[in-house]
Amino acid sequence: MVTFTLRALAGRLARSDIASVANQESALPGVPNMSTRTLTPARSRLNQSYRNLTLWTLQGWIAMFFIAAGYAKLSEPMANLVELMRWPALVSPELVRGLGIAEIILALLVLAPLASWTHGRPLLVMAASGLLALEVVMLALHATGMDVGPALTNVVLIAMTATVLWKRAREVR
Numbered sequence: 001m002v003t004f005t006l007r008a009l010a011g012r013l014a015r016s017d018i019a020s021v022a023n024q025e026s027a028l029p030g031v032p033n034m035s036t037r038t039l040t041p042a043r044s045r046l047n048q049s050y051r052n053l054t055l056w057t058l059q060g061w062i063a064m065f066f067i068a069a070g071y072a073k074l075s076e077p078m079a080n081l082v083e084l085m086r087w088p089a090l091v092s093p094e095l096v097r098g099l100g101i102a103e104i105i106l107a108l109l110v111l112a113p114l115a116s117w118t119h120g121r122p123l124l125v126m127a128a129s130g131l132l133a134l135e136v137v138m139l140a141l142h143a144t145g146m147d148v149g150p151a152l153t154n155v156v157l158i159a160m161t162a163t164v165l166w167k168r169a170r171e172v173r
Contacts, residue, residue: 055167058160059110059124065157066107066131073100086145099134108131110164120170128165135161 109127
């Protein structure tokens with residue numbers, strides 16, 4: 001039975017190589033035909049439009065989060081920050097405030113292409129790189145401090161920022 005099946009399969013493969021390339025029939029039973037389809041220019045523009053809309057949405061969320069986080073680090077008393085997050089108790093208040101300023105600046109630079117696409121894209125890539133580095137350090141800090149909520153938030157932020165950085169860096173070249 002096995003040799004019969006193998007012989008039948010080998011015979012089918014031998015006679016259907018050209019047919020499978022021409023998409024006439026599948027070479028293997030149960031495997032659907034492969035087809036190549038060239039996208040029309042309109043469809044290609046639509047796909048690029050969806051990709052661009054998705055990236056701008058992610059950039060907006062990243063910017064909103066870091067502007068809010070930076071503003072909280074600048075405006076909240078240190079006692080409130082220590083209650084919300086454990087790490088401000090371990091560092092100087094100047095470092096916490098400086099980190100808040102850095103977060104706001106990087107968040108605004110993520111939106112820099114709104115002002116000038118030519119000059120803003122490199123600034124966006126630089127800001128996304130800085131935020132990604134900051135997020136990785138903060139993930140390590142939250143994970144070692146056993147702060148599960150902030151650690152998971154950083155994982156989501158890393159995924160969003162890495163996507164924006166990867167896609168937008170490819171556009172700069």
